[in-house]
Amino acid sequence: MKLIVANFKMNLLIKDIHNYLEVIEQKLNKDQVIFCPNNLHIKYFSEKNYLVGSQDISFQEYGAITGDTSINQLKEVGITYTIIGHSERRQYFLDNKYINKKVKLALSKQIKIILCIGENLKVFEENNTFSVLKDQLDNALKDNLNYINETNLIIAYEPIWSIGTGKIPTNSCLEKTILNIKTYLKETYNLNLKVLYGGSVNLDNIDSLQEVSEIDGYLVGSLSLDPNKFLTLINKINN
Numbered sequence: 001m002k003l004i005v006a007n008f009k010m011n012l013l014i015k016d017i018h019n020y021l022e023v024i025e026q027k028l029n030k031d032q033v034i035f036c037p038n039n040l041h042i043k044y045f046s047e048k049n050y051l052v053g054s055q056d057i058s059f060q061e062y063g064a065i066t067g068d069t070s071i072n073q074l075k076e077v078g079i080t081y082t083i084i085g086h087s088e089r090r091q092y093f094l095d096n097k098y099i100n101k102k103v104k105l106a107l108s109k110q111i112k113i114i115l116c117i118g119e120n121l122k123v124f125e126e127n128n129t130f131s132v133l134k135d136q137l138d139n140a141l142k143d144n145l146n147y148i149n150e151t152n153l154i155i156a157y158e159p160i161w162s163i164g165t166g167k168i169p170t171n172s173c174l175e176k177t178i179l180n181i182k183t184y185l186k187e188t189y190n191l192n193l194k195v196l197y198g199g200s201v202n203l204d205n206i207d208s209l210q211e212v213s214e215i216d217g218y219l220v221g222s223l224s225l226d227p228n229k230f231l232t233l234i235n236k237i238n239n
């Protein structure tokens with residue numbers, strides 16, 4: 001069964017969430033799909049026993065960090081997962097600096113991690129993708145290895161140039177990159193981790209993506225905002 005993660009980013013209002021929940025009611029496998037809505041909307045999903053993740057966590061457990069949300073506060077409203085290292089966080093905030101700390105904190109609180117890695121277009125065009133991905137993995141994993149296992153860490157490979165652009169890597173490129181990630185994690189860290197693909201996953205490209213055997217699931221952005229389209233996508237993935 002492929003894992004499917006919906007990242008709503010900074011979208012939707014409470015009324016939209018109520019409508020969303022009505023549309024999807026009884027229509028999906030609650031063990032297969034993880035919803036990552038805005039922090040203010042997490043409880044609406046957890047109350048209905050959906051798997052829920054936050055889109056980020058503060059690097060600190062509590063204290064004087066104005067505007068941030070702590071992992072304990074997020075756990076209280078029902079997360080069991082968190083995304084860490086999304087490229088939008090790396091771009092607009094100081095996430096590269098804090099990813100290792102965030103991974104450590106999530107592991108210590110038994111929150112499962114969806115760790116995003118991905119290269120920008122320049123790196124991709126210069127054929128340096130894997131060295132960037134390797135650095136991102138090493139940075140997140142160092143000093144955390146004693147606590148990581150196959151059940152608490154999932155990798156999401158999201159090329160930055162694919163996010164929101166409609167452009168995705170070719171199947172052979174994806175097959176190779178994801179295999180490289182898995183091989184590196186196995187050989188260097190003795191970890192067999194699931195790797196999701198994210199970036200412009202939509203109803204037109206999903207059949208083709210499904211042919212990439214190394215993909216263990218998907219991290220879906222804008223398409224997941226429409227519950228009907230999201231259900232159609234899930235059905236295509238499962239058939």
Ligand code: 13P
Pocket residue numbers: 007086158162163164165198199200201219220221222223
């Ligand atoms: P899109 O599916 O909108 O390209 O977003 C992908 C993404 O960033 C998911 O985390």
